[in-house]
Structures are given as structure tokens and as C-alpha cells.
Amino acid sequence: MSESDRIFAQPQTQVPDFTFNEDVVRVFPDMIKRSVPGYPTIVENIGVLGARFATPNSVLYDLGCSLGAVTQALRRHVKSDGCRVIGVDNSAPMIERCGEYLRAQDAMHQELLPVELIEADILKLDLKPCSLIALNFTLQFIAPEQRLELLTRLHSALLPGGALILSEKLRFADEQEHDLLTDLHIDFKRANGYSELEIAQKRTAIENVMRPDTLDTHRERLLAAGFSKVVPWFQCLNFASLIALP
Ligand SMILES: C[S@@+](CC[C@H](N)C(=O)[O-])C[C@H]1O[C@@H](n2cnc3c(N)ncnc32)[C@H](O)[C@@H]1O
Numbered sequence: 683m684s685e686s687d688r689i690f691a692q693p694q695t696q697v698p699d700f701t702f703n704e705d706v707v708r709v710f711p712d713m714i715k716r717s718v719p720g721y722p723t724i725v726e727n728i729g730v731l732g733a734r735f736a737t738p739n740s741v742l743y744d745l746g747c748s749l750g751a752v753t754q755a756l757r758r759h760v761k762s763d764g765c766r767v768i769g770v771d772n773s774a775p776m777i778e779r780c781g782e783y784l785r786a787q788d789a790m791h792q793e794l795l796p797v798e799l800i801e802a803d804i805l806k807l808d809l810k811p812c813s814l815i816a817l818n819f820t821l822q823f824i825a826p827e828q829r830l831e832l833l834t835r836l837h838s839a840l841l842p843g844g845a846l847i848l849s850e851k852l853r854f855a856d857e858q859e860h861d862l863l864t865d866l867h868i869d870f871k872r873a874n875g876y877s878e879l880e881i882a883q884k885r886t887a888i889e890n891v892m893r894p895d896t897l898d899t900h901r902e903r904l905l906a907a908g909f910s911k912v913v914p915w916f917q918c919l920n921f922a923s924l925i926a927l928p
């Protein structure tokens with residue numbers, strides 16, 4: 683169903699800001715797998731983490747669900763009675779294609795959790811009490827000045843015993859560490875077949891719309907939002923995932 687990512691393969695006179703439009707949707711599974719080291723491991727294990735934190739009869743949120751990779755993992759792994767997954771994204775083409783992928787999943791598996799998709803801005807979403815919230819590479823696209831307020835609202839919606847899973851590209855305060863991990867990430871992209879031009883144009887496209895924070899900034903902001911504990915559970919190069927407990 684998905685094509686290979688050639689979006690930045692041709693030279694562009696002016697590289698526009700990156701958006702999750704139809705062109706990106708068509709190649710997204712290939713793009714994210716070749717761009718984010720550890721992505722398949724993170725997605726599969728969010729399903730495993732979900733199974734631990736989900737409480738019976740609760741909602742599990744996948745915020746910025748894109749094509750529903752995390753939603754699918756949660757539907758397969760979580761066995762608690764009465765749970766359902768709500769996937770939310772503000773890109774209409776993402777939500778439309780996500781629905782097609784989920785119907786294909788329904789046709790292949792039995793006993794999956796029920797799922798609902800909502801096309802909405804997560805900053806304006808009316809949140810139900812929930813036992814799991816996944817923000818898998820979504821917070822980095824939210825304006826930095828809106829991140830604390832969003833996380834504070836997410837914390838308020840979480841039920842006791844639940845968790846927020848936050849995956850992000852990281853920046854590093856130490857310049858040498860930052861440069862080494864950035865270079866290794868570029869090596870990862872080269873090893874996955876991206877050309878120097880593709881890598882450079884993608885960097886230009888995302889630099890104004892995707893703003894990574896340091897691990898310390900994430901930790902401090904999560905604690906300021908009300909979370910009691912922040913546990914990093916995965917890092918590959920400059921990409922990491924954290925468990926935040928309410
Ligand atoms: C890198 S993708 C997330 C990948 C996805 N979670 C996965 O695991 O495959 C970021 C997604 O967040 C969505 N997004 C960005 N800002 C948003 C907002 N304010 N409200 C809802 N969705 C948003 C984008 O449309 C995009 O689909």
C-alpha cells in the first residue's frame with residue numbers, strides 16, 4: 683500500500699516547510715522507518731507497555747497517530763476488558779489513510795480492541811479519562827510554548843496506574859555529543875539509501891516546524907506538568923522514548 687520516499691530526491695529552488703500532506707501520507711511508512719532509528723522497536727513495544735498500563739474499561743489515546751502504527755500495536759497487545767483506542771491527528775489525509783489501514787487490520791485479526799479516529803488538533807481536544815497516552819514523535823511538532831500546557835492537560839486526564847509514553851528526537855546540551863549523534867543519524871539515513879540532497883532538503887523542510895528538546899528539558903517539563911516519575915526506556919542515537927507516570 684505504501685510507496686518509497688522520494689519526496690526530497692529532486693533539487694527544489696525553495697524547500698517549503700514540511701507538512702503532513704497527501705504526498706507525505708503516500709510514503710510515510712517508508713519515510714519514518716528510514717528516518718527514525720529504532721522506530722519499529724518503539725512502536726511494537728508501546729503495545730507491550732500499553733498492556734501493562736491499560737486498566738479495564740478505559741480509553742487509550744494515540745495522539746498524532748498518523749497512519750496508526752501505535753494504534754495497531756495497542757489493539758494487538760492490550761487484552762484488558764472494555765478498553766478502546768482513540769487515534770487523533772489534525773492531518774485529514776493521514777486520518778483518511780489511517781482508517782483504511784485499520785480496516786485492513788480488522789480483516790486480518792480477530793479480538794482487536796475497538797478503535798475510533800478523530801481528525802482534530804490535540805491542543806483543542808476534549809480528553810476523556812484514560813489509562814494510556816502515546817505521543818510518538820508528535821510533541822516535537824507542537825510549538826514549544828504550548829507544550830507544558832498540553833502535558834498538564836494530559837496529566838489531568840490520566841487515571842491512577844496509567845502512563846504517558848513520549849517519544850521524541852533529542853537535542854543535546856553538550857556540543858560534542860550533539861554533533862556526534864547528529865552525524866550518526868545522518869549515517870543512518872545514508873545507510874537507508876537517502877542521498878546527500880535528500881538529507882539536506884529534508885533538514886531544511888523540518889527545521890522551522892520540528893523543534894527537539896533535550897532530555898533534561900523533557901524531564902523538567904513533565905515534572906512541572908504534574909508527572910511524578912520520568913523513566914527513559916529506549917534510546918537509539920538521537921531518538922528516545924520515555925515513560926511518564928502520573
Ligand atoms: C511524526 S508523525 C507521528 C508518527 C506516529 N505517531 C507513528 O508512530 O507512526 C507526527 C504526527 O502528528 C500530527 N500532528 C502534529 N501536530 C498536531 C496537532 N496539533 N494535533 C493533532 N495532530 C498533530 C501530524 O499530522 C503527524 O501525523
Ligand SMILES: O=C(O)C(=O)C[C@]1(C(=O)O)C=C[C@@H](O)C=C1
Nearest residue numbers: 713714717718819851884888892
Ligand atoms: O529528524 C529527521 O531528520 C526526521 O526525518 C525525523 C522525522 C520525525 O522524527 O518525525 C521527521 C519527519 C517525519 O515524520 C519522519 C521523521
